[in-house]
Amino acid sequence: MEQTNNKPDIRQVPEAELLKFLNEYGEKPFRLKQLRPWLWKHFINTFDEIKNMPSGLLNALTSTYLLTFFESVRTLEDMDGTEKTAFRLAGDTVVEGVLIPAADRLTACLSTQAGCPVGCAFCATGKMGFKRNLTASEMYAQFVSLNRRAVQKWGRGLTNIVLMGMGEPLLNYEQVVRFITMINTSDGHSFSARRITLSTVGIPQYIKRLADDSLKVNLAVSLHAPTNEKRNALVPLNKTYPIEMLIEALMYYYKKTKQTITFEYVLLRGINDGRTDAVQLAALCRQFPSKVNIIEFNSFEGVAYQKPEAVMTGNFCRILKEQGVNCTLRQSKGSTINAACGQLSHIVNISY
Numbered sequence: 001m002e003q004t005n006n007k008p009d010i011r012q013v014p015e016a017e018l019l020k021f022l023n024e025y026g027e028k029p030f031r032l033k034q035l036r037p038w039l040w041k042h043f044i045n046t047f048d049e050i051k052n053m054p055s056g057l058l059n060a061l062t063s064t065y066l067l068t069f070f071e072s073v074r075t076l077e078d079m080d081g082t083e084k085t086a087f088r089l090a091g092d093t094v095v096e097g098v099l100i101p102a103a104d105r106l107t108a109c110l111s112t113q114a115g116c117p118v119g120c121a122f123c124a125t126g127k128m129g130f131k132r133n134l135t136a137s138e139m140y141a142q143f144v145s146l147n148r149r150a151v152q153k154w155g156r157g158l159t160n161i162v163l164m165g166m167g168e169p170l171l172n173y174e175q176v177v178r179f180i181t182m183i184n185t186s187d188g189h190s191f192s193a194r195r196i197t198l199s200t201v202g203i204p205q206y207i208k209r210l211a212d213d214s215l216k217v218n219l220a221v222s223l224h225a226p227t228n229e230k231r232n233a234l235v236p237l238n239k240t241y242p243i244e245m246l247i248e249a250l251m252y253y254y255k256k257t258k259q260t261i262t263f264e265y266v267l268l269r270g271i272n273d274g275r276t277d278a279v280q281l282a283a284l285c286r287q288f289p290s291k292v293n294i295i296e297f298n299s300f301e302g303v304a305y306q307k308p309e310a311v312m313t314g315n316f317c318r319i320l321k322e323q324g325v326n327c328t329l330r331q332s333k334g335s336t337i338n339a340a341c342g343q344l345s346h347i348v349n350i351s352y
């Protein structure tokens, strides 16, 4: 069955419309219940792979709707096993997803936007500007593609998802929540929210909404500096939502969800890696149960920041621990293929 891309993506079509479509083809509403797992669970590429529906209905679905899935444009592999895959979206936009293997887990790092409007100073994605939001279906298609690759290469499926690729997830709130909700349900993959981490620079109103929506995903906040003066220079959105507003929203999130908050902190030599920075960071961390992931800066062309000497990094972590902060130095994965934190950007890394 032929599929063209000028049809609506079926995963994005409201259920009321799908019911109307089924009714027009003389089908009962129970077909919608049958359809959902085929769209969000069974990894199909074409409608004719659906097993429990009549061929006439499958033909009608094929001629009316698009079933989004991705062929990768290109995959690069790091020596540590990390793979970065570029996916071409409708409109000829390219986004990247990363498959990160570890002894006890296989993690997919997914993009939620093509480019990013936030423009953090140390981030390759921020340098490429903003193209558009991804749909929930496009996030799911990345998940499917990376899961297939995980099974092919490692003999098992994905265990964890981090929404930490291109984009600021909370600026695409509706679609991100829909993606999480669908893979979390039994019609999807029953993928536990506890194994999903949403990484954000921190947009207070959406952090509160996330708490109210009870999604129970892990929240990782890209803090990167303990004072407004320093953070304004690294994360421009801090000028709109200063640290005090962010902390107040995180307290709200903790009170509602009782979940430990993770702070992500990229160490930059001479910028945010001093003793005073560590002490100030510890003071922020003590306001609710939290932990800190220290991330080594992964350099890329056109950026002057450098990662600190190992001894400085060690000292920073030691001071945090002395201050009672749960701190982990995150092993950088995929840095030789520009797949590590802050490095995803097809204009910087790969020409397709």
Ligand code: SF4
Pocket: 116, 117, 118, 119, 120, 123, 124, 125, 126, 127, 165, 166, 167, 168, 201, 222, 342
């Ligand atoms: S760090 Fe995240 S929020 Fe900041 S520019 Fe990069 S992708 Fe956007």
